[in-house]
Amino acid sequence: MGQNRNKLIELFISNVSNVVIHRILEKAVFGLNKNELGEKYRKELVNSFEIARRYREKINPVGNILPDKFYVRDKVIRKVRAELGLRISRGYEGIDLDLVDGEVELVLGEMGVI
Amino acid sequence: MEIVAKISKGSKMDQIYISKNRIGLEIGSYVLVRPVEQAEKRNDKPYFYNINSIGNVKLEIAREIFDFIDKEFGECENVIITGSFVDEGFGFNDVDVLIVSSKKVNEERLRKKLAEEIGIETHVIVIDNKSLIEGMATDPIYQMMLSKCIARKRFVYKTGRKINYKILDLHLLKSRVLIDSFDALDGNEKYDLVRNMIAIYLFLLDKKVSREIVDKEIQKIFGLENAREIRLNMLVKEKFLKKYQKIYRESFERLIRGIKNGAKSK
Numbered sequence: 001m002g003q004n005r006n007k008l009i010e011l012f013i014s015n016v017s018n019v020v021i022h023r024i025l026e027k028a029v030f031g032l033n034k035n036e037l038g039e040k041y042r043k044e045l046v047n048s049f050e051i052a053r054r055y056r057e058k059i060n061p062v063g064n065i066l067p068d069k070f071y072v073r074d075k076v077i078r079k080v081r082a083e084l085g086l087r088i089s090r091g092y093e094g095i096d097l098d099l100v101d102g103e104v105e106l107v108l109g110e111m112g113v114i
Numbered sequence: 115m116e117i118v119a120k121i122s123k124g125s126k127m128d129q130i131y132i133s134k135n136r137i138g139l140e141i142g143s144y145v146l147v148r149p150v151e152q153a154e155k156r157n158d159k160p161y162f163y164n165i166n167s168i169g170n171v172k173l174e175i176a177r178e179i180f181d182f183i184d185k186e187f188g189e190c191e192n193v194i195i196t197g198s199f200v201d202e203g204f205g206f207n208d209v210d211v212l213i214v215s216s217k218k219v220n221e222e223r224l225r226k227k228l229a230e231e232i233g234i235e236t237h238v239i240v241i242d243n244k245s246l247i248e249g250m251a252t253d254p255i256y257q258m259m260l261s262k263c264i265a266r267k268r269f270v271y272k273t274g275r276k277i278n279y280k281i282l283d284l285h286l287l288k289s290r291v292l293i294d295s296f297d298a299l300d301g302n303e304k305y306d307l308v309r310n311m312i313a314i315y316l317f318l319l320d321k322k323v324s325r326e327i328v329d330k331e332i333q334k335i336f337g338l339e340n341a342r343e344i345r346l347n348m349l350v351k352e353k354f355l356k357k358y359q360k361i362y363r364e365s366f367e368r369l370i371r372g373i374k375n376g377a378k379s380k
Contacts (some may be wrong), residue, residue, distance in 0.1 A: 025284055029280045049296045051299070054298055084163055092370070092374070
């Protein structure tokens with residue numbers, strides 16, 4: 001059960017990282033505007049947020065803050081920074097890394113982790 | 115929007131009562147009142163794009179949808195039915211209905227009413243003509259959806275291809291869920307994510323994107339008899355993911371190169 005929980009947490013972290021990466025890239029591309037055109041047809045695509053939520057619902061304590069919240073938060077931050085850093089190092093301009101910590105806190109809050 | 119209502123007798127003036135729960139016919143707008151018998155019979159022959167055959171039942175559903183949009187939504191530039199509904203057979207999950215209009219409406223409310231009317235789940239998108247043309251030029255998903263459809267009116271949406279690498283990077287990122295969470299997804303979710311990625315992959319290779327072409331490419335890349343195998347969740351995980359990751363990486367590399375070169379269009 002313990003190992004299973006750890007695996008679920010890692011899967012949860014991957015999906016939350018994706019959510020944050022997507023939100024920050026969206027800001028880099030559209031600023032404060034929404035990507036309405038692209039989202040119209042893709043809004044029915046299952047997304048990382050939905051999958052992260054599915055995993056969250058399997059990680060105890062379900063209705064309470066996770067005892068591993070700092071581990072989860074720090075790992076998500078590292079993953080997001082690595083993924084965005086890869087893009088920046090390859091010449092992608094306009095990504096604001098200062099947004100990472102705040103977005104991670106926000107998404108984890110929405111997921112009931114912190 | 116059309117409403118059939120009865121004239122009722124008033125003390126000084128007769129009146130026609132209409133429901134407050136309606137889309138369109140705003141307070142203060144002028145309307146034409148005429149007897150139902152004199153209503154013009156409109157041309158209800160739809161236009162088919164890349165559809166070889168369609169059964170009578172589906173044709174009837176399509177007509178019901180067009181009638182509903184005429185009645186509830188009113189004047190619009192076009193109504194396009196697409197998605198799995200226009201494929202052969204009855205394996206569709208819902209009906210994608212694209213209303214081309216610059217009118218602002220509550221899509222969710224319209225979707226619910228339409229679903230109640232025809233008894234099938236629907237996905238309603240209202241989009242203005244300019245955005246639709248923009249979508250056709252920049253987004254492979256739009257090209258794919260409109261490659262096979264039933265339209266209320268004849269249309270020609272021939273546009274040049276413009277590649278915005280940053281936007282496509284965002285769209286591709288959605289398909290990454292499959293790499294991270296293969297086991298958490300059902301067959302339909304997997305298929306949609308694969309299709310999104312392959313459409314982007316083909317678009318980046320400057321190849322034509324249509325539903326059939328994308329399905330054929332999926333079969334070729336993943337060695338499947340039929341793309342439906344994905345919907346049925348019949349994939350061999352390791353073998354499939356190895357190929358999936360390869361295409362994902364290739365697409366991502368092309369996007370990053372495009373972003374680096376600052377090429378927003380070609």
